[in-house]
Amino acid sequence: MKIYYTLTGQKEVFEPLIPSRVSMYACGVTVYDYCHIGHARSAIIFDVIRRYMRYKGFQVTYVRNFTDIDDKIINRARQENVSWDVIAKQYTDAYYEDMDMLGVGRADVEPKATEYINEMIEIIKALIGKGIAYVSDGSVYFSVDKFPGYGKLSKRDMEEMLAGARVDVDKRKKNPLDFALWKNSKEGEPFWESPWGLGRPGWHIECSAMSLKHLGESFDIHGGGADLLFPHHENEIAQSEAFTGTPFAKYWVHNGFITIDKEKMSKSLGNFFTIREVLDKFDPEVLRFFLLSTHYRSPIEFSDEQLREAESSIDRYYTTAVRTNDFLERNDSGYKELSGTGKSFSELLSAFKESFEEAMDDDFNTAQALGHIFELIRECNRFLDSKPSGQEAGELILKTRELLTETGTVLNIFNRTPLEWYSSLMHVKNIGLSEEDILEQIGKRQDARNRKDWQTADIIRRDLEEKGVLLEDKKDRTDWKIKVG
RNA sequence: GGCGGCGUACCCAAGUGGCCAAGGGGGAGGUCUGCAAAACCUUUAUUCAGCGGUUCAAAUCCGCUCGCCGCCUCCA
DSSP, X not given: OEEEETTTTEEEEOOOSSTTEEEEEEXXXXXXXXXXXXXXXXXXXXXXHHHHHHHTTOEEEEEEEEEXXXXXXXXXXXXXXXXXXXXXXXXXXXXXXXXXXXXXXXOSBOOBGGGGHHHHHHHHHHHHHTTSXXXXXXXXXXXXXXXXXXXXXXTOOHHHHHHHOOSOOOTTOSSTTOEEEEEEOOTTSOOBOOTTSSEEEOTTHHHHHHHHHHHOSSEEEEEEXXXXXXXXXXXXXXXXXHHHXXXXXXXXXXXXXXXXXXXXXXXXXTOOOBHHHHHHHSOHHHHHXXXXXXOTTSOEEOOHHHHHHHHHHHHHHHXXXXXXXXXXXXXXXXXXXXXXXXXXXXXXXXXXXXXXXXXXXXXXXXXXXXXXXXXXXHHHHHHHHTOOOSHXXXXXXXXXXXXXXXXXXXXXXXXXXXXXXXXXXXXXXXXXXXXXXXXXXXXXXXXXXXXXXXXXXXXXXXXXXXXXXXXXXXXXXXXXXXXOO
């Protein structure tokens, strides 16, 4: 397995620190507002990495934090005239709702910054003791000059950063690039007691404290959005390695941004969509599928059109699922020799898993993995078109279903029944008909068809289609589905 | 200014030295069907932004040019 490694800028063979175990830490969210789809992208890719590691047989420990104290939370609380922890609680709950919808599993440990104040203070004390951090005006700063490797992750030169002049001038800092480990609290702000007076932790130190506590001094994978690379992850390395004297994370994984009209989606530009907004119009699986259809490091352009295409793709899967179910229900299990189509399908089937793993082993190439899945779907349909029957054919289709379920579980897509998919679409698209209504219309149409009253039958079908319901006449029944795309 | 990335068909998107350049969406024609839909088949890139170079061989490596984007400040 290869993973793109931010430090060297190329794909490296993945070798965990402890064989057969994987420890990973992902930067979670600051809980001060609803999550947008950028948060979803990050959460989903790490969810997939974790699922794939488990699939490969690794024992995974996955830690994802919540930043529950921060300027933005304090500001939000002030605006709404409530306590900071009310805001944190509200948006932590909202986060879980969103992630549950998207099929993002809980991490093994989900620490909150405010539960690790003591651990952070201990690290800060030690850094001061080593002369790497200094106290200034009730706050504590990390002295980047004292950490020789500063800038190694983001490949930045300190001289150039200073020349860039976009760093704020702060009299309390010895070097403008120094960053706060502990912040002196101002009047009316939440605070904790510390050796340096009342205050609260700086942003970066929490990840150092929580990863140390749950994963140890060194662990395998650390990641988050590409915008965390600098300064957040750079600072984490500095603090952690200065404190422990050993290498921090072995592999750094950063996901690319979501863009709108080619521009980075961001809060400040105001061009962002919350997960909730999107799920108002689309099934959650559509968003998840869409985000996995591009490699995680590439930027991904977001639009309704893209989502509609994703919806059509998923529908192709569920349409095929209906076919395989039908086949297995009717197939007679007597002996019958496999046709040529059957034989070539059988070959594809045996190669499929390897293809899927090859794609995923290559830096979690979910886009390519999906390509293989759709190739399997096409060949499965082709096989079914050849009107197969017999025990061996049944086994092939059964095997197909197994493989699709197994790989679908890694990506956490394609895990519902076709009926569940269409019921969900019915709601999300506001069809305004119930399943019973549709079945009633199908019954009426069938009566007309029995009378060979094609005109009435076609009118019923057209009326339903206008409402977004498609009918498909099969040999012995008529199926309904929701129009996608 | 420094650092980094991207440019593959009508759209999205894999592919980073060598089998016909994956897959999805869309278009056109066909098979099937009462008609449809779905599915399948054929077709839609002799070519990978452009120009040079390295190589027996390049979308893939190197150089230059053009265009787009990101980071350097909180940010997934």
